[in-house]
Amino acid sequence: MAKLSKVILTTTVGDLGHSGDVIEVKPGYARNYLIPKGLAFTWTKGAASQIESMRRARRAKLMATREDAVAAKGAIEGTVVELKAKVSESGKLFGSISVEAIAQALSSKAPVEARSIKVDPIKTPGEFPATVALHPEISAAFTVKVTGEK
Structure with a gap:
């Protein structure tokens, strides 16, 4: 060993x-x-x-x-973040939605770090649950809505 x-x-x-x-x-x-x-x-x-x-x-x-995280949680909790992405004819995205893109879309509500966002890989249009850790004890849940464009 x-x-x-x-x-x-x-x-x-x-x-x-x-x-x-x-x-x-x-x-x-x-x-x-x-x-x-x-x-x-x-x-x-x-x-x-x-x-x-x-x-x-x-x-x-x-x-x-902590006080900032509580305020950010109030702004983020339950919101829907809408993103647009190119879609193939089969209905799949070209590539995937990155956590950096989600963090940038969330920045209008509260500043967050991309590495603190937890979401399953997004490769198709639809709605996906996500969470962001704002503080070691505080996290906020939100939804990522991906719409396709040709």
Whole structure:
């Protein structure tokens, strides 16, 4: 079994954790991806004060954005986002609808990040349920309506 390396995350990384979390990953993943991209740094005994200051900053940011997330949820919850796309004669889309396009359409209601939108792949016209994570504790459900144009 490979030995694991301890690293401290500097930003939120997918399913690994949040800023200030100490995680154990495979050495190659830490050395080749997390550390060069600035997403983490190696764990040392003297890093405890850095970890605590990062956690305090993350908590302060979350408290400030919670009110914004509640307001954004009120604007997004239950809305229908309409997008147009080219359709073939068989009724399928040329390509698919990206989460970036959905985020851009939602930006008129509230600013959202594309990576926080969860929706099944959209390859045909119709209505599709979607959710957006506005805060770790707050998410909003909405509908994506895709209409075809020739």
